[in-house]
Amino acid sequence: MDPVTSGILIVIALFILMAIGTPIAFALGGVALAALVMNRGMIELTYFGETFFASLASFGFVAIPMFILMGAAVASSPTGRDLYRSLDLWLGRVPGGLAISNIGACSIFAALSGSSPATSAAIGKLGIPEMRKRGYPDGVAAGCVAAGGTLGILIPPSVTMIVYGISTETSIGRLFIAGAVPGVMLALLFMAWTLLACRLAGGYHSPNPVTEAAEQLRENVRENLDQNLKALIRVLPFLVVVSLILFALYGGVATPSEAAGAGAFLCLALAIIVYRMWQLKPLTTIMRDALRESVMIMLIIACAEIFAYALSSLFITQTVAEAIAGLEVNRWVLMGIINLFLLIAGFFLPPVAVIVMTAPILLPIILAANFDPYWFAVILTINLEIGLITPPVGLNLFIIKGIAPDIALRDILLGSLPYALCMVLGIVLLCMFPSIATWLPDLIMGTGG
Template sequence: MEPLLQGAIIAAIALAAFLLGMPIAFALGFTSIVSIWLFLGPSQVDLFGKFVFDSTNDFGLLAIPLFVLMGNVFGGSTVSKHLFEAGEAWLSRVRGGLAMSSIVASAVFAAISGSSSATAAAIGGVAVPEMEKRGYSQRVAAGAVAAGGTLGILIPPSVTLILYGIASEESIGQLFAAGVIPGIIITVMFCVWIYIATGIDQRRATRIVEREFAVAAASEAAAGRTMTREAEPSGTATSVLTRQSGDIVAPTYSWPTKWTALVKVLPFVFLIVAVLGTLYAGVATPSEAAAVGVVLVLLLVGVAYRGLKGKQFLKILLDTTNQSTMILMITAFSGVIALVLSFLRVPQELASIVTELDVNKWVVMIVINLVLLVMGLFLPPVSIVVMVTPILYPLIMGLGFDPIWFGIIMTINMEVGLITPPVGLNLYVLKGILPHIALKDIIMGSLPYVGVLGLAIALFSFFPSLITWLPDLLY
């Protein structure tokens, strides 16, 4: 049987398992066992255990539960609100400043946690209620936090980049360095969109007020009365003027307050520098840097800020165990499928066919991006990266693309999947912590950021040095 046909059958089995509603990890495990039975023979099913061990027998994977624990300690304490408060103090007078502060807080939190869902949950619980109080629409508020959460898999330390580095055997340190500048640029792009979106929101609200005022004025005129904006005759529709002004309330902060808020987050900036600095300096491996981060965040949150109680810490440990187990199970079973595909020579065959085609390599890259976007609609980033990297890596190398650059492009594609239904993880995380906001409003508020991320992919494709410059400089 042709390798590509075998690969298509394995993909069909996995898709059927997903559609039957099996949990993703178990669907991948089922697919891997069936694939071994079908293509390697029933007598080889015992290879499943060996393949699982081979897929997880990597010291680099130790970084994942450690970074997850670091993020959970920070997000599960009362300290994460300091990030948002600092952003609010410095950006409150800018149009959309409160929403921008949630994006900036998400970017900093991402540099501590490496997890998108943890970032969305930690910042969303603090930021969205505050934005609602200040007059932001639910769509703008929820959309900003959902999009900001996606930075968790791009800005280092990133679980997704760790898995890509292990699957492709590329330097995780270089991948982390490559994610820094794109993370900053996308953060700025998100803030620019917020500035535009809040302006549109305010103009829309103002038009509604003007229209309802005109209706109320006409009603008063018909009754022989004159109405001004300052007046609000009892029993008329002009009460809308007191309910809905279209303005966002922006408090004023004194300079001492701003500096105090900034000082409170400086220890976490030190934490980020310490963790990533030890990695970039070559002093520690990613796993060792993650261990340093766990110790430092425990000292900061638990001792310096006293923001961690005994029961909270127990819950954090349980959550970390659950999340890490899920990630590692998906990694193990996805790795088995990747090993089976490699044994069947599916990646090699695909790379050979594509490189022999008389097609511009950027056409192939566009197709790869579209495939990744579609996969992101249905699968979490972890499973996509582990399954797809062994297939695409020989292909991009054959086409002459930089594998570090491609790792960042793939990660941005995964960001899109986090805020697009039906599986967009950040959408459901926010719905869980903000049950009063309709899922439709969370989705509609997030969709514009899909376009922003699409622009980012185009930007980094035209100017790849934005990704490669820092790792080339450091390494």
């Protein structure tokens, strides 16, 4: 069977398995194993276990469960609540300030947790009910949190950047720095649209005419000024820890795995000390959540590696790469094709799976077209962010639906779409001005990266 036919059949089988609810890892591993056995015989079973465990043997992967544990410690503590209250204190009187403060809280919480779902859940539980109380439209309330949560995979430290770095053998510290400025840029674009949406809805502090209830809420904020300032003080140690981790990475003081281990320990200790989480139950919850997410990601990585091995063994990836590289088109047209491919892949697959399967294939093409691999990592990540708030998977959409079940999924989707367009605008700006992603890594780490 020729590689093109094999590739088509494998993709069809993969989508059928996912459509009937098969977990991503099992779908990837099952299809890959079936394809190998059918094409090369039962002998491939002897290599399955070796390939599976060898794919996880990299020391760099130690950073993933450590950063996840760090994020779980933050997500399971009242840090999100304190962040939200602190930003609402300062931004509450800006037009659309409550929605803008939610995006700001998502941006900071994303840096603390490195997880998009955790960011959406932690900030959404507090922000969405509060915004709806003050008259914000359901679409704006849900959309700004769903979109803000996507920043978790771009703003450092980011698990997806670690996976990209290991998959492409590029510097993880440099990848973290490359994602910082674009992450801030996206947050500002989100805030700009939120401000415009609130003005179009006809309001200043609230999109609807100010009611007595809303006025009373603002009075409560002023009366609780001292309490809100204390909330800000409780958050500061966590921000210091993240800053120290990034300094250790960028300054070459520690490897990503060492920095992640130190960050996990410090954030767990802070959660226990600052929020008095001495009981066994919250600590068990933190460990359980971290273990569950770590195993899920590691299983996806291992099965995606087997899937990639199958595609390579059947000469499918080589055929696709040659076909793309053989296109006699302008390099920006080539980049547009790659962006479209990543966007579609992000609609159906989680970010980690897309990166593990596609990054090693696309990197030689990117380098041959004279694109910067760190700039491309940011472009890839933003494409995957769009997938988090668009159907059919749209993980953040369903998290918001779980938080606010009385908001129609249609309203959540329509409220999130303008933010997806903001991400598209962000990609366009990065293509027009690549230095948005590259100047800070070059400044800190030099141009030899």
